[in-house]
Amino acid sequence: MDIAEVLTLADQLIFAKTGKHLDYVQDAILRGTLEDATYTQIAQELYSSPSHVRNVGSDLWKTLSKGLKRNITKNNLRTVLEKGIVYNYKSSIVENITGENITVNKNLNVCPEKVRSPKTPQNPQPTAKQPRIDLGDAPEISTFFDRTSELTTLENWISSRTRLITILGLSGIGKTALTLQLIPQIQHEFDCIIWRSLHNAPPLQTLQTDIIKFLSQQQETNPPNPPLSRGGEEIQPPYPRRGEEIQPLSPPLSKGGLGGVIHHLRSHRCLIIVDDVQTIFSSQQLAGNYQPGYENYGAFFKQIVESCHNSCIILISWEKPREIAALESHPKNCQTLQLNGLGESAREIFTEKGLAESENWSELIEFYQGNPLWLNTIAAAIQDLFSGNISDFLSYDSLVLGDLEYLLHQHFQRLSDSEKQVMSWLANQNKAVEISKKPALLELSPSEFLKAVESLRRRLLIEKVQKGDRTLFTLQRAIAEYIKTHTFEQSA
Numbered sequence: 001m002d003i004a005e006v007l008t009l010a011d012q013l014i015f016a017k018t019g020k021h022l023d024y025v026q027d028a029i030l031r032g033t034l035e036d037a038t039y040t041q042i043a044q045e046l047y048s049s050p051s052h053v054r055n056v057g058s059d060l061w062k063t064l065s066k067g068l069k070r071n072i073t074k075n076n077l078r079t080v081l082e083k084g085i086v087y088n089y090k091s092s093i094v095e096n097i098t099g100e101n102i103t104v105n106k107n108l109n110v111c112p113e114k115v116r117s118p119k120t121p122q123n124p125q126p127t128a129k130q131p132r133i134d135l136g137d138a139p140e141i142s143t144f145f146d147r148t149s150e151l152t153t154l155e156n157w158i159s160s161r162t163r164l165i166t167i168l169g170l171s172g173i174g175k176t177a178l179t180l181q182l183i184p185q186i187q188h189e190f191d192c193i194i195w196r197s198l199h200n201a202p203p204l205q206t207l208q209t210d211i212i213k214f215l216s217q218q219q220e221t222n223p224p225n226p227p228l229s230r231g232g233e234e235i236q237p238p239y240p241r242r243g244e245e246i247q248p249l250s251p252p253l254s255k256g257g258l259g260g261v262i263h264h265l266r267s268h269r270c271l272i273i274v275d276d277v278q279t280i281f282s283s284q285q286l287a288g289n290y291q292p293g294y295e296n297y298g299a300f301f302k303q304i305v306e307s308c309h310n311s312c313i314i315l316i317s318w319e320k321p322r323e324i325a326a327l328e329s330h331p332k333n334c335q336t337l338q339l340n341g342l343g344e345s346a347r348e349i350f351t352e353k354g355l356a357e358s359e360n361w362s363e364l365i366e367f368y369q370g371n372p373l374w375l376n377t378i379a380a381a382i383q384d385l386f387s388g389n390i391s392d393f394l395s396y397d398s399l400v401l402g403d404l405e406y407l408l409h410q411h412f413q414r415l416s417d418s419e420k421q422v423m424s425w426l427a428n429q430n431k432a433v434e435i436s437k438k439p440a441l442l443e444l445s446p447s448e449f450l451k452a453v454e455s456l457r458r459r460l461l462i463e464k465v466q467k468g469d470r471t472l473f474t475l476q477r478a479i480a481e482y483i484k485t486h487t488f489e490q491s492a
């Protein structure tokens, strides 16, 4: 039984006994206790005071003791839960120590009180709540085809309280459209949803202030516990008693910044969507290196994964931030969706564009990897230059045209010299190749070569092909074509 199961179970027990779910402080206390943390350590994690955490803990043990009719303390919690409950939990019935049965619902998750409600199909809940949504400058999507499995994956991650989701993919593959399509499907899970683009490369402080401004409006309209305030600044519990000296406010909560964001993420279930994350990475360096002055974004993302809360942040990017690879070892908290092309569903694009010769559509989709933006661009060019005649277009030597070159150029101008060399080498291979040995003609050390390959993988610019137990690497055809007809040869 892992911590998540114990927490879910504890939550269900408390709900069955009190009609209330664990709040975020109780949740943190239970997690901390199961991880042998002291009250002081838990308080640090919560930016709260040890005495407040101890008081909440003491009440929590009393409630659990009543529910289980057995004395529960911080010291014996794990043993009692495991010995008394685990066996029967497997059959969805908690038989407590007194023999009383409490039916529990395995689908319940531990989350803030406002969000949680048991899913009982026989007794449906009132209509789903409406979260506050600020989509900022997110684009509108007009048409949207398929992506059923990707939407299901994202929905599942969100329902299981994944804290950070990265959606990776080349430009135009449909990351933004997919995420916008997701919102109506998951919005009932959240109290507030905010979308921000890093297109203009805002410093982290600016983004955090913007997010806190929006999220704090949520707290004003719907506070989890009515906050006390002094001079416009919120005082966190434990509130001072009469005559007691008022302690200075804890900086993270009162002044914003990372602590402020985390505080809001704990108080309500929030969804933060950060688009165009690649903007804050350096060009002409290996992938995922922050531009000078933007390194603190890395700590921000890491803290969101590692802190205790029930909110979620979705990062949309061409490149994977460096921290994410390490954080993915905790798949419950951190997941990555690599977005590939639309496949045969992309035929709808050609139908919509009124293209003829449907027998040639699959070839176009394969060549442009089902990338909806590339296919839209190419379909428009075929209509304009070839009166919709695909075979005339396909008979041309060079298949990369007009605006598509500009789209690909955006990716290539970001590459380091070593990456450009590897790309040029790969573009000139006729088939997928092994990389176990550095090719002799490349003026790179073996380590530079491997780093470049790894970085290109992180940018999703080279593809892996598994042939039995051999791993081979290759380029998408449109990308190879682009490189062969452009300027990278001279750097290889």
Ligand SMILES: Nc1ncnc2c1ncn2[C@@H]1O[C@H](COP(=O)(O)OP(=O)(O)OP(=O)(O)O)[C@@H](O)[C@H]1O
Residues within 6 Å of the ligand: 141, 142, 143, 144, 145, 146, 147, 169, 170, 171, 172, 173, 174, 175, 176, 177, 178, 318, 342, 372, 373
């Ligand atoms: N599933 C889809 N069905 C139809 N059109 C789509 C689909 N996904 C994306 N598109 C269209 O393709 C274009 C590119 O999509 P989108 O802007 O979401 O790509 P992106 O991956 O976010 O690109 P970038 O990284 O450059 O922001 C848009 O015009 C969008 O409407």
Ligand SMILES: [Mg+2]
Residues within 6 Å of the ligand: 175, 176, 177, 275, 276
């Ligand atoms: Mg986008």
